[in-house]
Amino acid sequence: MTSVIVTGADGQLGKSIQARIGSYDEINGVFLSKESLDITRVEEIRKRFKEHAPEYCINTAAFTEVDEAEVAEDKAMEVNACGAENLARACAEFRVILIHLSTDYVFDGSKPHGYRPTDKPNPINAYGRSKWEGEKRIGKCLDRYFIIRTSWLYSEYPPNFFTTILNRLNKNENLEVTDQQRGCPTKAGNLAKYILELITSDDQDFGIRHFTDGEPMTWYEFALRIKNRYAPDSTSKIRRGNNYRSFAKRPECSILLP
Ligand SMILES: NC(=O)C1=CN([C@@H]2O[C@H](COP(=O)(O)OP(=O)(O)OC[C@H]3O[C@@H](n4cnc5c(N)ncnc54)[C@H](OP(=O)(O)O)[C@@H]3O)[C@@H](O)[C@H]2O)C=CC1
């Protein structure tokens, strides 16, 4: 039996992993919400690692509010950089493999065809800076880690773009959605499966990877697909536009290539 701690267990990826772990008899998952393990607290991490003796730690815990991070960059850094570093140090001490999640928003979005894991990050917003800092700190204090960058996660667990748009379609509200960003929407359940299979395959090819569902589109196109597939009877009109309130700059093209 492989013992695996999952941090940030009440978030959408944490819940998606929990929903799928039943198919993996060989994995014993310990799901810890922020209340059970705050990754900014070093002693709590050590206590949990001693208690559960994990072989892997999947870190889904993060500060993910992209606009909010612009006015609270210190908070984003505390969780996404210091929290990640705390986990990495504990992983080094207790010989645990860290599977950490990062984002397409570490890139500036100026490459028109997308980014490989070897491309150099250059974040253009506070959330992206905090995630990139987390990646660098992990790389400095740990050898056995996977950093999995993913993008535009969606699931049935709110809040995310999919649930927000679907709610509005179900209320027949008209929508204006940006076509100024291109990226790959990724189903959180598919990412959960990829992570669980990484564990069962005992893969030791550590480092940075990109995982997405691989179909590049704009947010506008994604909204249209949500309507066609999940709310075809909605009377909402979806039009392209860039008046949606958002403070943070976002990368124009953040397609992640394997
Ligand atoms: N969502 C997306 O589109 C994308 C996400 N990612 C990355 O994937 C990972 C998972 O994202 P996702 O599940 O969507 O994020 P969520 O925001 O849904 O979940 C993150 C969870 O972490 C918790 N958390 C916040 N601070 C702490 C802390 N100090 N200690 C422990 N837990 C904490 C949050 O609790 P609370 O809400 O109570 O603060 C929340 O339950 C993150 O690393 C994110 O950066 C990458 C690309 C795209």
Ligand SMILES: Cc1cn([C@H]2C[C@H](O)[C@@H](COP(=O)(O)OP(=O)(O)O[C@H]3O[C@@H](C)C(=O)[C@@H](O)[C@H]3O)O2)c(=O)[nH]c1=O
């Ligand atoms: C809901 C909505 C959003 N938008 C715009 C705002 C923004 O530019 C884009 C996406 O909006 P959101 O606020 O849902 O997404 P955003 O916070 O930019 O999503 C990001 O989250 C972080 C955590 C990541 O790591 C990224 O991969 C990415 O998923 O669409 C509209 O134009 N109209 C709308 O009705």
